Amino acid sequence: MSNYDGKRVVITGGTSGIGLATAKVLDAGGARVLVTGRTPASLAAAAAALGPRALVDRRDVADVDGLADRAAAAFGGVDLLVLNAGATAGATVEDTTGDQYDDLFAVNTRAPFFTVQRIVGLMPPGSAVVLTTSIANRKGIATTSVYSATKAALRSMTRTFAAELVDRGIRVNAVSPGPVDTGILERSMPAEAASEFLAAQRAVNPMRRLGEPEEVAKAIVFLGFDATYTTGAELTVDGGASQL
Template structure:
């Protein structure tokens, strides 16, 4: 996909999963890429990795300064960092649980983009990672679903607000994606059973691959030149059920 020679991009949460796939796709196309994560391990030759906590304003400020010093301006920002839902029942969700989810999934992207907006080049693209959880009712994931709905609203609002600055804002909404996290954190037989269960519930009878979401996100950032405030769903059709 595409020739990204001379393009400069930042991918938050870019050291694993969907973010890592975005970074690989951009790098393969010739872009200069910086990623953030819990560690400074880029896993891709030539990519600049920064250890940064999306919930820390100090880390966000430091990241913006590093972007400015390294790239000067950015052509694309992928706001992918966040925390997953943890299947906590509504009545068991504490204020601390709620605040932690919103700090990572809403405040983090909001203030990261606020700090970076002055570094965005003319005709640049911003892509927020939402989730199908904001479209379908998912029991025991109320705080997470609400946080992703907030990001969806942010894409629409900022799509209009930042357009006069030459910045297009959109969102990509993944369904169940096999990022490998299940097999990294659970016994193999348990992980295999969960993957099979997710696949059986999907019209395409499989989970998605991070590369499939990455291609959609990169399309929104660079090729969707007449699109703002849009949420592109990549879910195998689960939201159609």
């Protein structure tokens, strides 16, 4: 029997990249996993990558009531909630539109906030929330001002949620990835610009490489199940980029 046998796990943005890598570890370890995403390609990839027990749920992050109802119906409770869905957009402050600003905050910040609000009632003592932030939330990186601000807000919420939930035995932590080649950039900017950005990140990284989704997944699983004396924290997984 593994540590995750029968654990009930909800992962938003669990159909690709870091979220899917996390779902695979937990699914293989016996957890009951529900992952969300939107696009047919990512939903199909998740269905192919996960075992028959996993639930692959087509749902926009804005549909927090629908997600809570689905989790309640499928599992009756939630032992780990991973708020990982996210989007980015590369634009200077002068080029950023109002819609881009609102869309990024809606996906990266508003949706996680209200998902916690709706799902926490399903979470028993001993359960945990993990939010995916970014090292961009504490560095000035040109063309990422809105994205970075959405993740700084999440880092702040991690502390406040942790304070509000500690007496209920629910831990809340964040994982803060550095550059990981998941395709997220290519979905928000021209391929050439994404490739240049990643090459520059690789060159300046102390480890001279990008991270793998599986390396971030290990940190999420650690925070979710093993870090039992840790709450309100943010664990950085970035090859040392923000430290060295």
